[in-house]
Amino acid sequence: MSEEPDITRALVRDWMANYIGQVLNLESREGIADHPFSELGMDSAEVVIMTGVMEEEFGFEIDAELPFTTPTINGLVDALVEQKLLST
Amino acid sequence: MPRPRVAVPEISLVVVTYEMERELPRTLVSLSPDCQKHCPVGRCEVIVVDNGSSRPPREADFAGLGLDLRVETMARPSSSPVPAVNHGLSLARAGLIGVMIDGARLASPGLLDACIRAAARHPRAIVATPNYHLGPAPQYVSMHHGYDRAEEDRLLASIDWPGGADRLFEIGTRIVQVPGEDNLRESNALVMPKALWEELGGYDAGFTSHGGGAANIDIFERACALPGTQLILIEGEATFHQVHGGVVSNAAGEIGATLKAVGAEYHRLRGRPMVRPRQTAWRFDSASGVLHRSGN
Numbered sequence: 001m002s003e004e005p006d007i008t009r010a011l012v013r014d015w016m017a018n019y020i021g022q023v024l025n026l027e028s029r030e031g032i033a034d035h036p037f038s039e040l041g042m043d044s045a046e047v048v049i050m051t052g053v054m055e056e057e058f059g060f061e062i063d064a065e066l067p068f069t070t071p072t073i074n075g076l077v078d079a080l081v082e083q084k085l086l087s088t
Numbered sequence: 089m090p091r092p093r094v095a096v097p098e099i100s101l102v103v104v105t106y107e108m109e110r111e112l113p114r115t116l117v118s119l120s121p122d123c124q125k126h127c128p129v130g131r132c133e134v135i136v137v138d139n140g141s142s143r144p145p146r147e148a149d150f151a152g153l154g155l156d157l158r159v160e161t162m163a164r165p166s167s168s169p170v171p172a173v174n175h176g177l178s179l180a181r182a183g184l185i186g187v188m189i190d191g192a193r194l195a196s197p198g199l200l201d202a203c204i205r206a207a208a209r210h211p212r213a214i215v216a217t218p219n220y221h222l223g224p225a226p227q228y229v230s231m232h233h234g235y236d237r238a239e240e241d242r243l244l245a246s247i248d249w250p251g252g253a254d255r256l257f258e259i260g261t262r263i264v265q266v267p268g269e270d271n272l273r274e275s276n277a278l279v280m281p282k283a284l285w286e287e288l289g290g291y292d293a294g295f296t297s298h299g300g301g302a303a304n305i306d307i308f309e310r311a312c313a314l315p316g317t318q319l320i321l322i323e324g325e326a327t328f329h330q331v332h333g334g335v336v337s338n339a340a341g342e343i344g345a346t347l348k349a350v351g352a353e354y355h356r357l358r359g360r361p362m363v364r365p366r367q368t369a370w371r372f373d374s375a376s377g378v379l380h381r382s383g384n
Contacts, residue, residue, distance in 0.1 A: 023361045049351030049362065052349060053352055055348065
């Protein structure tokens with residue numbers, strides 16, 4: 001019987017919202033999960049850097065292309081769930 | 089017999105080098121009195137700190153440049169340039185100190201004079217110069233399309249460098265670090281009063297990764313966060329990166345992995361993401377000497 005990963009979608013989603021909020025000095029993190037990173041103001045280097053920090057924080061590897069094919073918080077989280085790196 | 093040092097200069101420039109046999113001589117030419125406007129012998133001292141090159145540079149190799157030059161060799165080089173930078177900072181004699189953590193950068197001809205003039209406009213000035221790469225694109229892109237040392241040599245010859253050093257902007261590409269803005273996250277010729285460098289404690293020795301990771305971004309961010317400082321961006325001058333295999337700037341195939349490692353090291357050290365400097369910069373026009381303060 002396969003086990004669900006310990007790391008939840010909600011945990012990673014909130015972590016990313018908090019991270020991006022700090023980078024961009026956002027007053028509110030409300031509603032940012034469905035906005036493309038570029039629209040929020042993150043450049044591609046900052047997105048890549050974020051995935052590197054995520055890899056250390058959560059212990060899984062994120063394909064370099066993934067944040068650009070699913071360029072929102074929710075998009076990336078959904079992709080990681082699909083890869084069974086996160087639990088629902 | 090070592091050449092006697094001149095009286096205290098107006099500015100000390102620390103230049104870190106590693107395996108830059110081709111690039112360092114050009115960097116030093118660009119900093120020499122023959123190339124730098126309004127920078128006669130005595131106004132500037134250059135402290136080269138070699139971080140473990142297989143054939144370290146020697147002061148005598150550059151005797152003909154007319155520079156007040158000191159060449160140091162790190163006895164115990166590390167993969168990070170941070171100890172070398174801090175060693176150079178400890179030797180700097182001037183009250184105003186600039187750091188070029190990557191010694192493979194040509195200075196535009198008015199850079200030193202502009203930095204000195206700009207620094208005089210605020211007691212706690214953080215003077216930053218824009219970052220360019222030689223070539224048609226950022227080198228971590230152009231290297232994928234054949235840009236190499238031979239092409240760079242050809243570009244420099246096309247503007248008759250160093251004689252045509254005013255034309256460096258024609259053969260360089262500005263590195264945009266903050267989307268939609270021309271603000272900086274770091275400067276590859278960062279100039280501050282000695283007192284500010286001391287207040288910061290120099291570069292953070294915790295950045296031990298190859299090439300120093302985000303050490304240069306970190307010092308810029310920390311400086312801008314100090315109370316009472318004023319960031320002044322120089323307009324009309326810049327440094328121009330020469331292709332040489334730099335860890336980030338020339339990470340041709342591995343820029344993604346490099347950025348991840350840089351960001352992760354920073355996060356481990358600071359416990360938070362790299363953030364953009366929050367200061368609103370003044371802008372100093374090097375040609376006119378006009379200072380545009382924020383809101384003006």
